[in-house]
Amino acid sequence: MKTLSIKDIALKANVSITTVSFIINGKAKEKAISDAVIKKVQKIIKESGYKPNQLARSLRTGNSNIIGLIVEDISNSFFSSIARLIEDKAYKKGYKIIYSSTENKIEKTKELISLFKNRKVDAYIISPIKGIEEDIQDLLNDNKPVILFDRNLPNINTSYVGANHFSASYQAVESFIKDGKQNIALVTTDIDVQQIVERFEGYKKSIIDHGLPYQDGLVLNIPFSQEEATTIKQIKELLQNRTIDAVLFATNYLAISGLKALKELEKKINESFSVIGYDDHEAFELHSPSISTIQQPLEEIAEAIIQLILAQLAAKTKLPEQQVVIPAKLIIRN
Amino acid sequence: MKTLSIKDIALKANVSITTVSFIINGKAKEKAISDAVIKKVQKIIKESGYKPNQLARSLRTGNSNIIGLIVEDISNSFFSSIARLIEDKAYKKGYKIIYSSTENKIEKTKELISLFKNRKVDAYIISPIKGIEEDIQDLLNDNKPVILFDRNLPNINTSYVGANHFSASYQAVESFIKDGKQNIALVTTDIDVQQIVERFEGYKKSIIDHGLPYQDGLVLNIPFSQEEATTIKQIKELLQNRTIDAVLFATNYLAISGLKALKELEKKINESFSVIGYDDHEAFELHSPSISTIQQPLEEIAEAIIQLILAQLAAKTKLPEQQVVIPAKLIIRN
DNA sequence: CTCAGTTAATAAAACGTTTTAGTTAAACCT
DNA sequence: AGGTTTAACTAAAACGTTTTATTAACTGAG
Structure with a gap:
């Protein structure tokens, strides 16, 4: 069975294609189509189950009701949770989300942006990486809304939503110090993105501010795409x-690797050895003892992102860009 | 800057649109375009950075190089891991993946299928739910490749990839019994999908086969969309x-809730009380003691899915459907 | 010298919409 | 009665491709 087109509907209703189009798009009133015709056409559409071809529509109008979401890795629970929340909220406003993972690779990210552009995606939500500034600027020049999240790109003038990583890791270290810890390690990753840098800066500043010596040897930089086994070995x-006597992990997967390392070493977490993770993970709460963590408010982040996107999509003119920085919460568990 | 079209390229090269199109699509040789023209046009395309509009292409050809992936919940690590693996493999063959979550809702699933159909998705990978048989049959009638995974739909004749859930939960219960357990509970969910039913059947058969009494009261059925707090309370x-003296959890998120319940009860897992989970989760290995689990071989499942899809996409005729059942592995941890 | 075949290229239709610019007939003025 | 508005509807262009059918020029055989 061939799929129906607007032409078939027009034929059946004995009206022109234009008329059907107006009715479908809710422009019937403004275009002065009589109620009788509207009723008739709507009935035929309903009965036949006709659905307009979105491709043709997008081709003609240049937009798609689709928002592209580009994240580092959809299998990381931080991103998949955000994705899920955004999907939900967008869906309610009639927007669909399509998402894809960059694996922090510049080339793949560029290709994804190009793919989405090609598909006439209406707006972009991107957890960016350095090296794609130009591609993002192109999107902006093209008047497409772009929201960066999780990480910001300093030279790009567009809205950003993210947590206050500096202050969060500052506080985490502070809480270690208040607990009497003296030798606080940081396990972080080598990807050159602002949010990771901030986490490091917060750690360092907090140590120095509290009169402890900053020790380079206590900071472990794990290459991003490294096998987990190697990571565990290094930790x-x-x-x-x-x-x-204390370790702050800069991401949830690093904390997981860290916990595995501790398990292999049979090193216990107790009064004299503490750990704080980043981005909550089911495993943290369940761990014995439970692992304290820096929690990003996913719901709030997703909400802020979708608000900004929808506002920009609805606006005729370019809205002023906003930097939404949401405080991350230090969750102390015992 | 207006985006370039094939027309602009044709103009610049001083040839017809048709010629450019042939060259772009690698039909230059067969259509007897001279080498000189091919070179010239390719040079212009490269220099100008022209990218064909995929929408127009899809509109004309009816296909998109996109595979649609429909899962229950992208924020569940089982699905996000599979998604990530499939995305990777498809990407290497020039296919893009777009995915979306159904939340096990018939309406949302139907809408998603319709959305994908509308977008001229070339093939579908679906973790289905009862009630969408008709929609899937429509796709098949339309000659679109459809692979079901994780769950099968008995009345649909198409390929399926999944794990052997019956045998996996049979073995899990068997291992409990060999350990001397007598009162084995099952915590499962109420969604009516084959894979969940199989897990229950395997549990029941194993108990009976080993001469123990099947006790209805030991099976807890958790409503799918229930708040986690309620689930924990019920457990x-x-x-x-x-x-x-032993509990088998039928999904990973139920096992997580179960572990939380145990923690609240301060009930320890030891020789006299055992637990087995389903679908591995980072938290299982890290838990003290580590949690045994039934592990589905994600890599193999993803590989089988992508093989079937690509084979069907490459084939001119309809391939015979295959039921790929991959053994799930019982991982005993101590 | 002519006809058939080949080579190199193109014009135009088609995919399914939206939207601009009309057209026609009736209703409304003065 | 003649002109102007308005109501109701539509023809056709446009979006950017692919593909079918066609043309035009050349080649070589008889």
């Missing part, structure tokens, strides 16, 4: 070779 | 009101 080495 | 009640 074990750090813990064995250094006097350390 | 606590089950554990408090019954003599139970």
